[in-house]
Amino acid sequence: MAYLEIKNIEKKYGSFNLSLSLEAGEGEFLCIIGPSGSGKSTLLSLIAGLEEPDSGSIILDGRDITREKIQDRGIAMVFQDFTLFPSMNVQKNIEFGMKMREKTKRRNLAANLLKLVGLEGYGKRSVTSLSGGEAQRVQLARALASEPGILLLDEPLSALDPPMRKNIRNAIRAIHDSLGITMLYVTHDREEAFSISDSIVIMNEGRIAARGSAEELYRHPSDLFTAFFTGEGTAIPAHLVFENMEGSVFFRPEEATISEDELDPSLYTMHVIFSGCEVVSCEFTGAGYMLGLNYKGYPLLCQSATKPRRKTVSLMILRESLRNLI
Amino acid sequence: MARYDGYYLRRALPGIAVLVVLFLIPLITTFSYAFHDGMRPLMEIFEDGYTYRLLSFTLTESLLSALLSVLAALPFAAYFSRYTFPGRKAVMTLSALAFTIPTILVVLGFVIWYGNNGLLNDFLMRLTGRDHSVIEVLYSFRAIILAHVYLNFPIAFLLITQAWEGLSDTTEHAAYTLGAGRIRTFFMVTLPRLRGSIAAAFILIFLFCFSSFSIILVLGGNPAYSTFETEIYRRVHISVDREGAAALSVFALCVSSLLLIITGPGMRRRKAERRQRELIKAKGGTLAAAYALVLLILLFLLPPMLSIIYRAFYTKEGAFTLKAWNDIAEGGTGFMSAASGAVIASFVIASAVSLLSVFLGARIAMASAKRGSVLLPLLSSMPMASGSVTLGLGFSFLSAMIPFKSPLISLLLVIAAHLVIVLPFSVRTITPGARAIPALLPDAAYTLGASKRRTRRKVEMPFLYPYMRKAFAFSFALSLGEVNATLTLSDGRISTIPVLIYRMIGSYNYQGAAALGTILLAEALIIFAIGECGGKKNGIS
Amino acid sequence: MKKAMLLALVLFAATLISAEGLTESTDDMLTVYAYDSFSGDWGPAAKLLPAFEEETGIKVNLVGAGDAVEMVSRLELEGENTEADVILGVTDDFAYRVYPYLEAYDSPYLDVIDEELVFDPEHRLLPFDYGTFAFVWDSECGLEKPQSLADLTKPEYRNKIILIDPRTSSVGLGLLLWTYNIYGDGEEFEAWWRAMKDNALTIADGWSSAYGLFTEGEAPIVLSYTTSPVYHVMNENTTRYQTLVFQEGHEAQIEAIGIVKGTEHRAEAEKFIDFILSEGQLDTAIANSMYPVNTSLELPDAFNYAPQPEKIFRSGDTSPETVEALQEKWISIMTE
Numbered sequence A: 001m002a003y004l005e006i007k008n009i010e011k012k013y014g015s016f017n018l019s020l021s022l023e024a025g026e027g028e029f030l031c032i033i034g035p036s037g038s039g040k041s042t043l044l045s046l047i048a049g050l051e052e053p054d055s056g057s058i059i060l061d062g063r064d065i066t067r068e069k070i071q072d073r074g075i076a077m078v079f080q081d082f083t084l085f086p087s088m089n090v091q092k093n094i095e096f097g098m099k100m101r102e103k104t105k106r107r108n109l110a111a112n113l114l115k116l117v118g119l120e121g122y123g124k125r126s127v128t129s130l131s132g133g134e135a136q137r138v139q140l141a142r143a144l145a146s147e148p149g150i151l152l153l154d155e156p157l158s159a160l161d162p163p164m165r166k167n168i169r170n171a172i173r174a175i176h177d178s179l180g181i182t183m184l185y186v187t188h189d190r191e192e193a194f195s196i197s198d199s200i201v202i203m204n205e206g207r208i209a210a211r212g213s214a215e216e217l218y219r220h221p222s223d224l225f226t227a228f229f230t231g232e233g234t235a236i237p238a239h240l241v242f243e244n245m246e247g248s249v250f251f252r253p254e255e256a257t258i259s260e261d262e263l264d265p266s267l268y269t270m271h272v273i274f275s276g277c278e279v280v281s282c283e284f285t286g287a288g289y290m291l292g293l294n295y296k297g298y299p300l301l302c303q304s305a306t307k308p309r310r311k312t313v314s315l316m317i318l319r320e321s322l323r324n325l326i
Numbered sequence B: 001m002a003r004y005d006g007y008y009l010r011r012a013l014p015g016i017a018v019l020v021v022l023f024l025i026p027l028i029t030t031f032s033y034a035f036h037d038g039m040r041p042l043m044e045i046f047e048d049g050y051t052y053r054l055l056s057f058t059l060t061e062s063l064l065s066a067l068l069s070v071l072a073a074l075p076f077a078a079y080f081s082r083y084t085f086p087g088r089k090a091v092m093t094l095s096a097l098a099f100t101i102p103t104i105l106v107v108l109g110f111v112i113w114y115g116n117n118g119l120l121n122d123f124l125m126r127l128t129g130r131d132h133s134v135i136e137v138l139y140s141f142r143a144i145i146l147a148h149v150y151l152n153f154p155i156a157f158l159l160i161t162q163a164w165e166g167l168s169d170t171t172e173h174a175a176y177t178l179g180a181g182r183i184r185t186f187f188m189v190t191l192p193r194l195r196g197s198i199a200a201a202f203i204l205i206f207l208f209c210f211s212s213f214s215i216i217l218v219l220g221g222n223p224a225y226s227t228f229e230t231e232i233y234r235r236v237h238i239s240v241d242r243e244g245a246a247a248l249s250v251f252a253l254c255v256s257s258l259l260l261i262i263t264g265p266g267m268r269r270r271k272a273e274r275r276q277r278e279l280i281k282a283k284g285g286t287l288a289a290a291y292a293l294v295l296l297i298l299l300f301l302l303p304p305m306l307s308i309i310y311r312a313f314y315t316k317e318g319a320f321t322l323k324a325w326n327d328i329a330e331g332g333t334g335f336m337s338a339a340s341g342a343v344i345a346s347f348v349i350a351s352a353v354s355l356l357s358v359f360l361g362a363r364i365a366m367a368s369a370k371r372g373s374v375l376l377p378l379l380s381s382m383p384m385a386s387g388s389v390t391l392g393l394g395f396s397f398l399s400a401m402i403p404f405k406s407p408l409i410s411l412l413l414v415i416a417a418h419l420v421i422v423l424p425f426s427v428r429t430i431t432p433g434a435r436a437i438p439a440l441l442p443d444a445a446y447t448l449g450a451s452k453r454r455t456r457r458k459v460e461m462p463f464l465y466p467y468m469r470k471a472f473a474f475s476f477a478l479s480l481g482e483v484n485a486t487l488t489l490s491d492g493r494i495s496t497i498p499v500l501i502y503r504m505i506g507s508y509n510y511q512g513a514a515a516l517g518t519i520l521l522a523e524a525l526i527i528f529a530i531g532e533c534g535g536k537k538n539g540i541s
Numbered sequence C: 001m002k003k004a005m006l007l008a009l010v011l012f013a014a015t016l017i018s019a020e021g022l023t024e025s026t027d028d029m030l031t032v033y034a035y036d037s038f039s040g041d042w043g044p045a046a047k048l049l050p051a052f053e054e055e056t057g058i059k060v061n062l063v064g065a066g067d068a069v070e071m072v073s074r075l076e077l078e079g080e081n082t083e084a085d086v087i088l089g090v091t092d093d094f095a096y097r098v099y100p101y102l103e104a105y106d107s108p109y110l111d112v113i114d115e116e117l118v119f120d121p122e123h124r125l126l127p128f129d130y131g132t133f134a135f136v137w138d139s140e141c142g143l144e145k146p147q148s149l150a151d152l153t154k155p156e157y158r159n160k161i162i163l164i165d166p167r168t169s170s171v172g173l174g175l176l177l178w179t180y181n182i183y184g185d186g187e188e189f190e191a192w193w194r195a196m197k198d199n200a201l202t203i204a205d206g207w208s209s210a211y212g213l214f215t216e217g218e219a220p221i222v223l224s225y226t227t228s229p230v231y232h233v234m235n236e237n238t239t240r241y242q243t244l245v246f247q248e249g250h251e252a253q254i255e256a257i258g259i260v261k262g263t264e265h266r267a268e269a270e271k272f273i274d275f276i277l278s279e280g281q282l283d284t285a286i287a288n289s290m291y292p293v294n295t296s297l298e299l300p301d302a303f304n305y306a307p308q309p310e311k312i313f314r315s316g317d318t319s320p321e322t323v324e325a326l327q328e329k330w331i332s333i334m335t336e
Helices: A040-048 A090-095 A103-116 A132-145 A162-179 A190-196 A214-219 A224-230 B007-034 B036-047 B049-080 B088-100 B103-114 B119-128 B141-165 B170-177 B182-210 B214-220 B228-237 B242-267 B284-313 B323-330 B335-371 B375-385 B388-401 B407-435 B440-447 B452-481 B484-490 B497-506 B510-533 C002-022 C045-056 C068-081 C092-101 C108-112 C170-183 C187-199 C207-215 C228-236 C266-277 C280-288 C301-305 C320-335
Strands: A004-013 A016-024 A029-033 A055-060 A075-078 A150-154 A182-187 A199-204 A207-212 A234-237 A248-251 A256-259 A271-284 A289-295 A298-304 A312-318 A323-325 C030-034 C060-064 C086-091 C125-138 C161-164 C200-204 C221-225 C241-244 C250-260 C312-314
Touching: A004 A040, A016 A040, A016 A199, A016 A207, A029 A040, A029 A190, A040 A055, A040 A075, A040 A150, A040 A182, A075 A132, A075 B440, A090 A103, A090 A132, A103 A132, A132 A162, A162 A182, A162 A190, A182 A190, A190 A214, A199 A214, A199 A224, A207 A214, A207 A224, A214 A224, A224 A234, A224 A248, A224 A323, A234 A298, A256 A298, A271 A298, A289 A312, B007 B036, B007 B242, B007 B335, B007 B375, B007 B388, B007 B407, B036 B242, B049 B088, B049 B141, B049 B182, B049 B228, B049 B242, B049 B284, B088 B141, B088 B284, B088 B452, B088 B510, B103 B119, B103 B141, B103 B214, B103 B284, B103 B510, B103 C207, B119 B284, B141 B182, B141 B214, B141 B284, B170 B182, B182 B242, B182 B375, B214 C200, B214 C207, B228 B242, B228 B388, B242 B375, B242 B388, B284 B323, B284 B510, B323 B510, B335 B375, B335 B407, B335 B452, B335 B497, B335 B510, B375 B407, B388 B407, B388 B484, B388 C068, B407 B452, B407 B484, B440 B452, B452 B497, B452 B510, B497 B510, C030 C068, C030 C266, C045 C060, C045 C266, C045 C280, C068 C086, C068 C092, C086 C092, C086 C266, C092 C125, C092 C170, C092 C250, C108 C266, C125 C170, C125 C228, C125 C266, C125 C280, C161 C170, C161 C187, C161 C207, C170 C187, C170 C221, C170 C250, C170 C312, C170 C320, C187 C200, C187 C320, C200 C207, C207 C221, C228 C241, C228 C301, C250 C266, C266 C280
Parallel strands: A029 A182, A029 A199, A075 A150, A150 A182, C030 C060, C030 C086, C161 C200, C161 C221, C250 C312
Antiparallel strands: A004 A016, A004 A055, A199 A207, A234 A248, A248 A323, A256 A312, A271 A289, A271 A312, A289 A298, C086 C250, C125 C221, C125 C241, C125 C250
């Protein structure tokens, strides 16, 4: 049985409708990504108890917590915004949710947690003097101090600068691995999700669009939404390539190869060839170039190691790389 | 939803009960007189042309007073909300003081300072060598407005400064980058953002002036200058037309509540901005400008107050004397016991009232901030909208209903009456603090397993403390200066300092009154100093 | 916060205890309603009550019930539930309002009272002192001394007179009735008041403000009482401020005392009234700055500066309807 089990949960707000089921195993690091408005933060709020579902149930470690008070759910949450208590210093903030009573134990735990999040010796600081990154580290320490059964992180890094983000996300992953705590991590940044999680859930319009490891989702997306959400790519109507095929075919830019010469299709039976593609744009990406092409009025995206000299190029892709998606 | 299950509303109930019992019950009694005999008294008021003459004058003077107070306050608020300089806080404390002086002393201070034979004229006469008064400002419509601005400018100044401090400059900077000049930016960008607090100050002042009484009569010097309060007073005291008085109260209350309802939405404060503006240390020219403004405020606010203190030590002819103080300290007519007793009574009443009003006011403020309801702030502003004479009328009806009397009951009644007068101010002062609590903060505490109670006490209340301190000082000062309700409800058994001031004046002893006024000012000043400076350790401002 | 609340509780408890100590059962006591200035710490009561209690052994529960008008209102509102046995300080102009609540008492001391002052032939209210309204002037102001109400309308007194609003003050009302008694309610009355629109510096809300303006030197003439200069003589040792006695006559206000209907302490009440009308006369008059009704009494020297006018009008003789009509006339003259 799963550690966290969300069964047929529903929540309606006006025209928005959240409806899904989800499971997470004990000690799992599950990332929830999706565009803004997809309901990922609402899902966290429902688990935390900040919102009540219209129907369905939430079971944590075998206990039904759907109607449980927030305080009794055994969850902890790290928020995107600054939620440290300004009336207390860093240490008091961390001690706030601790269950133990003994003063020295509390102090030691706070000190250890500060060390864990890389803020050794910050205990006496006023929380208003902290930088954004430091504040998020303290939030993390404070959440961990309450010994939660599950830690919910609601876009904890989105208010920070990119280098800082990378830094803290590595710290979070390291903490997960050392403590083995189950984490639900909401983000809209796929790179963040790819780098940090065991398993990713993609949400769209209140539903789960896909679930899997980063590799699976990238390589074998189940639908166009997932395909585009997990990375760049091209989708063109399938009938342009294969007769009698419905929907679209999708490929990633790195799966295509360009040629400045005309290609003979009979030589490349394993491939599909798009000839006469007009080069619309050419962006230098460091490792190579990202080309924007125009094929019969459809835009195609493809990677190339060199910069094409001609205005017109041909493009070939392995047939098996072309995925038929809806 | 889980978060708003009425916890805060339940906690606000005692405060709401106080308002309902102490304001609505007397009010309903008043109403029952007004609606006596099938609304006849009320109909008569509606049909009487005099009512509309009163209405038009009352509206004119209150609108003008409120407008001028706010306009005068704006440039000062602009400087005080942007720059910091030595003495800034002291000036703000001082300006809050003007509000606490009993009206009779303001009138006295005005006469001593601005009077035809006053200190200012005395000085100017010597300067110009003329033998008659140089400026004749009193006993005219101008005098009414001047006195109202004197009393209310500080309110506008403090409210707007406070709100302005909370606005970050980024929007203004954005406007500058788009090529808008300072003036255009002020009118197009800054002013709309300040609208809420300006409206709040305007309404507050309007309501005060709407029920102004002594100032209009004494300093106006013309019976054409009559407000509703004058007429209500006449009907109660001279022509004994209780029904007519009640009906007029109802009419006046309708007008002021209508105003409250219309302006209610505009007064709702905007959400606290994430970035507060940092005060800039004033230097060079700016510092000079700031001090010029400080000088202006001091020149406007101080002389009438200082006149009272001056008069406590000097006779009208300018001879130094301690007679008044001797009267207070050892006077044969029992002033010693009366004065020390009054100081103690004032202190006890004001302490009880201010602690209760902060205690109850904080709960109401929290509840109204959490629910964002309009009804709660409206209910708590009602006593403010009804004038002191109207309230006094209600209290005297209430007092007559209480079958047994004792000093204890009188004391409790006075405390209760003060409470209902002071509570609205307390709620108003604390509400911005309650609104400033980020909504996520309690959520964060709940997720950490903290109960509602612990969250409120450890996380939310600290946001309120500075505002509560302010409300405490404000309540204390208001209670300290209150006269009407004290007299109506105490059966003369309880003498507070301002009551004693009235009696001193009643026994020709202006110097004694001025001396007691000095004591009152000193007490208010100390409390304000505590309110403004005390307890910085919480670290939230 | 906890500490503050604790402090509040302690303070509150202390107040309750100290107030409780003051509370005695008032059942066996004679309850007297009096206006505030009588019952205040420096009013006549401070001296009179201990003397009365010692002499008769009757305990008095003195209730300060606001000003004279508020006291009357309170008696009306409380009606039969009132705890008052005696009401002290009702003025003759409001007497008609309390008559229904009073019992008659033919005190033996009625004989010593000036007959003119006994305004209630049924003796429900017995006068104990009286005052007369008058203009008081600053003799050092350099103006000619006005000799009559008519003199006050002269242009030389422009902005030199401080009046009091008859809508908010009994003193102000006194002047209104005074002018009515002299001029009637016709053209003369109107002309006098029209002249006052120029000559009055201001029309104050009450006697206190008016007299304050006067002593601050804002104007040299003020509406007050004939007895006002006494204070300046006794406390400031100056005769600068003098009462203007007009031959036309002055308006008088008579203060009276009466027994409340249904009292359970009738005998004690009678004793109290007798005391006020006899031994209490002088102290009451002096403390109130009024004249005693017992005309045979010798007043202190300072009262030489409080000349008694020869002719007086009793305010209580003007009917309430006339008063109302005069007020309306007044407001229309003053605001036209």
